[in-house]
Structure formats: C-alpha cells, structure tokens
Amino acid sequence: MGVLDHFSDLCSVSSTRKSRRKPFQTVDIKVKMDCDGCERRVRSSVSSMKGVKSVEVVRKQSRVSVTGYVEPHKVLKKVRSTGKRAEFWPYIPYNLVTYPYAPQAYDKKAPSGYVKNVAQALPSPNTPMVKYTSLFSDDNPNACSIM
Structure with a gap:
C-alpha cells in the first residue's frame, strides 16, 4: 500500500490558494x-x-x-x-462599566448613555468580590448588628 499512497500524493490536485471567508x-x-x-x-x-x-x-x-x-x-x-x-x-454603554467617572473614561463629548472604553473604568481581575450573602450572616463577626 505504500506505493499507491505515494502515487496518490503525487497525482492529487490541491489548491495552494487559501481563501478564508471574512467573519460576519x-x-x-x-x-x-x-x-x-x-x-x-x-x-x-x-x-x-x-x-x-x-x-x-x-x-x-x-x-x-x-x-x-x-x-x-x-x-x-x-x-x-x-x-x-x-x-x-471609542465608547461603550454606561451600564457595562464599573467606574464610569474614572478620569479618562468620562467624556463630555460622548453621546448620552456612553463612556469611553478605557482600562481604568473596567474592574481589574485582582479586586476582591464582595459577597452580599455573607455580609449579613450570623457567622460573620463584622456583620450588621441589626440582624
């Protein structure tokens, strides 16, 4: 079978032009x-x-x-x-940003409901997330005393 594979590789017609379709x-x-x-x-x-x-x-x-x-x-x-x-x-919707009034994000020329897309306005991956379920828990010693 090695000879037939070799001949089929030699005789195969392959397109050298690679056409990729642009994404929608x-x-x-x-x-x-x-x-x-x-x-x-x-x-x-x-x-x-x-x-x-x-x-x-x-x-x-x-x-x-x-x-x-x-x-x-x-x-x-x-x-x-x-x-x-x-x-x-350069703008993203106002509700997608954590800090819309960051110095570089707020722009007076932006359309209403939009702020500039800058890294300072987005949350950093290292910030700790506050879990509101444990905020008022009996197990939390710093919880609200009203509960």
Missing part, C-alpha cells in the same frame, strides 16, 4: 456629519463595498454601523476617503 461582524465608526449630504456621501461610499449587508447612520451620535463580511480597517479607510475625519467607535 459589525464595525462601528465615529464620523462627524453635519448635513444630509455628508450622511449620504458616507452611506454610499460604505454601502458600495463588497460584503456589506447593512449600513446604519445615526447623525445625532456621529455614528456609522456597518454590518457584513468586511474588514474593520478597510471600512475605516473607505470612510476617510470621503474627506471626513473618522475613527473607530
């Missing part, structure tokens, strides 16, 4: 848009890209959400080609 993802970009023309220009430039399934523009938040089989850096480059200053969406 949502890319959020912050773009300052003042008028309907700016919004239309950004929307049309991004929607013409290959792999884009939907484009959502929220002018009040200066946000563009692109969903599809796209690469984030290519979407950012395409938005910048319209002449607008653009960056990746």
